[in-house]
Amino acid sequence: MSRQLLLMALAPLLGLFILGIGNGFLATLITLRLDAAGESPVVIGWVSSAYFIGLALGAMLNDRLLLAIGHIRAYGSFASLVAVTVLLQGLLFDPTAWFVLRLIGGWATVGVFLVIESWLLTAGDATVRGRLLALYMIALYAAGVLGQLLLGVTDAMGPTAPFMMIGLLASLSVLPMAMIPRVTPLIEKAEPLSPLRLITLTPTGVVGSFGSGLAVAAVYTLLPLYLQRIGFGVDRVGQLMAVMVLGAMLLQYPVGRWSDRHDRQMVLIGLGGFCALISAGILFLPLPSWGLAALLFLLGGGVFSLYPVAVSHSADRAPAGALVRMSQGLLLINAIGSTLSPPMISPVMTVVGDTGLFWSLGALGVTLVGFFAWRRHVRPAPVPVAPFSPSTPITAAGAELAVTEAWVQGALEHEHVEDLSDAVPDVEVAEPLVGPPPPDEPHIVYYDEEEDAAGASDDGDATEAVSRAEAYRT
Known part of the structure; x- marks a missing residue:
């Protein structure tokens, strides 16, 4: 990778890292504040789901604004809106107001990710695009780990200090993007496939993406609630969440290599069973603090790997010309799963208790194993044409630009003779x-x-x- 390309990618990566530090612990902070105020898990679940509703809406609509005003101005608009919504949450404590602000914040946050993804993925050609995507993920997850570790520090500074810190970081993230005098890339708009069409083309990819959305949203929004209710302080909750995100960052590449060398459906079966097994271990084993941290590290790696493996499996079976639209559709399916997760799982925690989170994750893992095994029996694996590439389910337009050279070559080999x-x-x-x-x-x-x-x-x-x-x- 050339020095010039690294310099071009530095600004969006630095902006993402700065904003991601604050965004990394905002969901945890909101969950802990609502619980401390005596709100029920159902209310916490609905406020948490508002963010993912905003993600889904933004994935469908934000590309229009980006095309209209350009990357730098779009980034400044979205990041400023993130800062405003977070600061208002520090001033107004009301679940209804927080629901609206989280929805707007999710819509603005996915716009930020859209700008950065499209900038990075069009900065270089196919020979370096995978490395740029790897840098993108490292910056995103590293910021998440650091943000979780800062949760306890900022919370000790006062009730409004964490919100002020997140707003400050969102505002500062504009500077790297605004200070670069370069011509920014353009992206093309492409409509996603309908959910029914996706189910017809790739049932395994749809169920895998939906299940990943359910699981990831649950651990992001409801795991802090579980940890606080079993006796951990705010500082320790942040540390354990950081361990979980670190597992997601470090284990995704080994899982990706595994899926490149074996039947991806078997990898998905293994991931579903692994998540169910880890959930059972948390439920039934008498764990010390370090043991719980180890299981959360493994749980993060398993849960966050479901989506990229499901997308790679779908690409293996995609008809020629449908790769881009399929990737976009799977992102929207993932966002729908993330939206539904907190309202679905939080009532289970109300009825069963705090362990309802892991009962739900265990049941989800077993369900995924059964479905993937049935699909593998119905449709045996073809020869893979799409190598695994780590991907974060964030934006539809970003997926349009993340189609790898191997995807295109594999499609061409099957399309025309x-x-x-x-x-x-x-x-x-x-x-x-x-x-x-x-x-x-x-x-x-x-x-x-x-x-x-x-x-x-x-x-x-x-x-x-x-x-x-x-x-x-x-």
């Missing part, structure tokens, strides 16, 4: 390829079990011709 003599060099391309087979050759019928309901009729003739050519050669 312009010269059959090149595709099958041992076969003479002649009229018999499109006629009936010779009398002395057995009649072989080829069909594609993986062909989905969407159909791929555009390349059907070429694929059939290649199949017949291979049969003649045999």
Whole structure:
């Protein structure tokens, strides 16, 4: 990676890191403040879900503003709005007001991520895009770890100090982006596939993305509530949340390599079972503090790895020309799961108790294992064409730009065969390829079990011709 490219990427990465420090502990802070005020888990769940509702809305709408005013001005607008909503939360303590402010804050936050993703992913070509994405994730997760560690420090400074600190960081994050005199890239708008169409094309990807949204939102918003109610102070809660995020950062690459070398459906089955097993360990084992931290580290790695593996699996089976729209649709499915998670799981915590969080995560893991195993039986794994690339479920437009070279190459290899003599060099391309087979050759019928309901009729003739050519050669 060239020095010039690193300098170009420095500003958005630095802006993301600064804003991410505050954003990393805001969800934890809100959960702890509402619980300390005596609000029920149901109220806490709904206020938490407002942020994810804003994420989903922003993923669908914010690209229009970005295209209209450009990257730098869009970033400044979104970051300023994040600062305003957080500062207002410090001034107004009311669950209804916080619900509205969190919704607006989620909409603005996903706009910030949209600007940074599109800037980074168009800064270089396909040969360096994966490394830029890795730097993006490292900055995001490192900021989250540091933010959780700062939770106890800022909380000890006064009731409004944490909100002031987050607003301050959001405002400061504008400076790196605003001080760079460069022409910023443009992105193209692309509409996502409908949920019904996605379910038809990739049921495993849809369920995996939805389940990942449920699990990630639960650990971000309800795990702090569980930790505080079992006796940990604010400072210790922040440390344990930092350990969980650190596990998400460090374990995603090993899981990605595993999924590149094995059947991704088996990897998804393993991740679902792993999350269920860790949840059972937290429920039933008498854990010391360090033991709980170790299990939370592993839980973070398992939960946060579900989404990128599910997306990579979907790309393996995507029809030609649908990769971008499929990625966008899966991001929206993930956002829907994140929106529904707190209102679904918080009532379980009210009925069962604080351990209802891990009962829910365990049940989710078992459900995912059963579904993935059934899908693997129905549709065995094809040869992978899309290598795993770590990705954060944040924006739809960012996914449009994160399509890797291997995705495109894999799609092209299956889409068009312009010269059959090149595709099958041992076969003479002649009229018999499109006629009936010779009398002395057995009649072989080829069909594609993986062909989905969407159909791929555009390349059907070429694929059939290649199949017949291979049969003649045999």
